[in-house]
Amino acid sequence: xxxxxxxxxxxxxxxxxxxxxxxxxxxxxxxxxxxxxxxxxxxxxxxxxxxxxxxxxxxxxxxxxxxxxxxxxxxxxxxxxxxxxxxxxxxxxxxxxxxxxxxxxxxxxxxxxxxxxxxxxxxxxxxxxxxxxxxxxxxxxxxxxxxxxxxxxxxxxxxxxxxxxxxxxxxxxxxxxxxxxxxxxxxxxxxxxxxxxxxxxxxxxxxxxxxxxxxxxxxxxxxxxxxxxxxxxxxxxxxxxxxxxxxxxxxxxxxxxxxxxxxxxxxxxxxxxxxxxxxxxxxxxxxxxxxxxxxxxxxxxxxxxxxxxxxxxxxxxxxxxxxxxxxxxxxxxxxxxxxxxxxxxxxxxxxxxxxxxxxxxxxxxxxxxxxxxxxxxxxxxxxxxxxxxxxxxxxxxxxxxxxxxxxxxxxxxxxxxxxxxxxxxxxxxxxxxxxxxxxxxxxxxxxxxxxxxxxxxxxxxxxxxxxxxxxxxxxxxxxxxxxxxxxxxxxxxxxxxxxxxxxxxxxxxxxxxxxxxxxxxxxxxxxxxxxxxxxxxxxxxxxxxxxxxxxxxxxxxxxxxxxxxxxxxxxxxxxxxxxxxxxxxxxxxxxxxxxxxxxxxxxxxxxxx
Numbered sequence: 246x247x248x249x250x251x252x253x254x255x256x257x258x259x260x261x262x263x264x265x266x267x268x269x270x271x272x273x274x275x276x277x278x279x280x281x282x283x284x285x286x287x288x289x290x291x292x293x294x295x296x297x298x299x300x301x302x303x304x305x306x307x308x309x310x311x312x313x314x315x316x317x318x319x320x321x322x323x324x325x326x327x328x329x330x331x332x333x334x335x336x337x338x339x340x341x342x343x344x345x346x347x348x349x350x351x352x353x354x355x356x357x358x359x360x361x362x363x364x365x366x367x368x369x370x371x372x373x374x375x376x377x378x379x380x381x382x383x384x385x386x387x388x389x390x391x392x393x394x395x396x397x398x399x400x401x402x403x404x405x406x407x408x409x410x411x412x413x414x415x416x417x418x419x420x421x422x423x424x425x426x427x428x429x430x431x432x433x434x435x436x437x438x439x440x441x442x443x444x445x446x447x448x449x450x451x452x453x454x455x456x457x458x459x460x461x462x463x464x465x466x467x468x469x470x471x472x473x474x475x476x477x478x479x480x481x482x483x484x485x486x487x488x489x490x491x492x493x494x495x496x497x498x499x500x501x502x503x504x505x506x507x508x509x510x511x512x513x514x515x516x517x518x519x520x521x522x523x524x525x526x527x528x529x530x531x532x533x534x535x536x537x538x539x540x541x542x543x544x545x546x547x548x549x550x551x552x553x554x555x556x557x558x559x560x561x562x563x564x565x566x567x568x569x570x571x572x573x574x575x576x577x578x579x580x581x582x583x584x585x586x587x588x589x590x591x592x593x594x595x596x597x598x599x600x601x602x603x604x605x606x607x608x609x610x611x612x613x614x615x616x617x618x619x620x621x622x623x624x625x626x627x628x629x630x631x632x633x634x635x636x637x638x639x640x641x642x643x644x645x646x647x648x649x650x651x652x653x654x655x656x657x658x659x660x661x662x663x664x665x666x667x668x669x670x671x672x673x674x675x676x677x678x679x680x681x682x683x684x685x686x687x688x689x690x691x692x693x694x695x696x697x698x699x700x701x702x703x704x705x706x707x708x709x710x711x712x713x714x715x716x717x718x719x720x721x722x723x724x725x726x727x728x729x730x731x732x733x734x735x736x737x738x739x740x741x742x743x744x745x746x747x748x749x750x751x752x753x754x755x756x757x758x759x760x761x762x763x764x765x766x767x768x769x770x771x772x773x774x775x776x777x778x779x780x781x782x783x784x785x786x787x788x789x790x791x792x793x794x795x796x797x798x799x800x801x802x803x804x805x806x807x808x809x810x811x812x813x814x815x816x817x818x819x820x821x822x823x824x825x826x827x828x829x830x831x832x833x834x835x836x837x838x839x840x841x842x843x844x845x846x847x848x849x850x851x852x853x854x
Contacts, residue, residue, distance in 0.1 A: 436578025
């Protein structure tokens with residue numbers, strides 16, 4: 246077998262091994278378990294000492310006995326609410342506790358069906374998968390826990406009626422010591438809330454408080470993917486340091502005995518940054534904007550299965566008769582690259598683009614997506630943009646490909662000389678190797694050059710897979726015809742003759758989905774098979790069989806990948822075939838593609854050339 250075929254086998258085997266490892270590392274997601282919810286006592290420790298932060302229905306600050314779960318749920322359901330309505334979101338704020346606990350994203354639906362529900366991001370306490378945000382103060386100097394608003398405090402609407410892009414609202418609560426706490430909420434045209442927290446101290450004595458913002462999640466989300474390639478859970482930035490923790494990681498946090506109950510906690514301190522929870526496509530983040538260091542704390546209560554993250558600002562002294570204010574922003578919405586980039590570049594949110602999970606190959610995934618997003622804006626179709634991106638990548642790699650295919654053509658020209666060397670050397674393998682190396686050096690040929698273009702594609706393939714899987718812009722992005730979601734597998738199937746037979750194709754939960762190949766996976770297999778025919782099959786029958794099966798094995802393995810990735814692979818195969826054919830012809834070797842195809846259907850053993 247000649248060195249060219251050895252190189253091709255090596256490169257193909259490496260690609261095959263990488264795909265196998267990929268399937269082991271990134272198995273299909275497990276079915277999620279619906280979480281149980283329960284009230285919890287949530288506290289935080291500040292410079293002023295340990296004090297409760299109201300994060301659930303009942304807190305340690307409550308002097309009266311806790312109400313029953315049914316009564317608490319009824320109180321929550323009947324509490325007065327303030328509507329939130331903008332062009333992109335709708336929801337409400339509960340005046341009982343001041344929770345932002347209803348928020349839906351108008352621009353996104355759960356499925357492709359036109360009648361599908363719009364995506365719901367936040368949910369009130371008492372509901373399954375409760376998920377909410379709120380703002381408050383930690384009591385410090387001259388204040389008891391009951392002197393600051395908590396989860397049972399009933400706020401009053403002081404100004405405004407509905408929270409919109411143009412009309413902020415202010416809610417207020419006064420304690421028994423004549424201190425008035427106010428939260429003024431505004432929202433921009435996208436997903437950024439601004440909470441301005443102020444205190445007017447008419448108590449006659451100096452006090453100290455630590456303002457905070459908190460995000461609370463009851464249980465893990467039901468649609469948790471559990472893909473190794475995708476991070477879901479805590480995402481936090483402090484002075485340029487990114488921290489990520491899955492929901493399972495929360496249980497590994499150190500236990501803090503200063504808290505009421507048993508809590509796992511981890512803390513970061515920074516001058517700038519943010520903290521929040523990230524899902525596959527959606528995210529919430531607290532972003533302190535008041536100057537000075539802030540404390541970012543992630544906490545898990547195993548007893549109640551509640552996850553939370555909070556941003557606590559420095560303790561503020563408020564003299565008698567004086568006022569004090571601070572500001573924390575809340576991002577609650579879709580992880581749109583362009584929107585998040587604007588918040589980072591124009592809004593000053595430090596490294597906010599890192600909230601998108603770019604992965605280990607971030608040095609490739611970030612520029613790849615930036616170019617893909619630009620191409621989509623120019624071409625108006627994400628599938629066409631993927632094909633155009635493939636052309637750009639092949640153009641960048643063209644010098645390497647040119648040298649590789651030129652070397653392969655030269656190797657074909659040297660075949661007669663190589664065969665003569667083999668004949669002369671006989672069984673002396675060392676002498677043969679020495680003579681072959683001398684010939685390669687003389688003719689300036691690198692026998693390993695044929696592997697390089699294929700090997701270079703592996704990190705690019707992984708990076709593009711990451712981009713297509715994690716970025717929102719590919720979700721529900723159509724191509725043409727039946728491909729209506731480039732982030733999902735090809736929905737067509739040869740089992741029902743691509744829709745001609747009167748029954749549906751097997752769903753993803755069926756084992757038949759593995760063999761239920763659509764049009765794109767079949768085109769992928771054919772493109773790989775035709776690309777093989779640029780060279781004659783190996784003379785060794787076993788190696789010839791491996792080559793014969795390889796395209797169809799890849800076809801089944803990649804068949805359930807996202808359509809966008811399969812489109813990239815088909816385009817890459819097509820461009821590679823064209824490049825290799827033209828370059829090899831320009832160097833005097835004319836690949837006998839049709840002859841090799843004809844011989845592949847023959848029962849005769851392939852002849853060496």
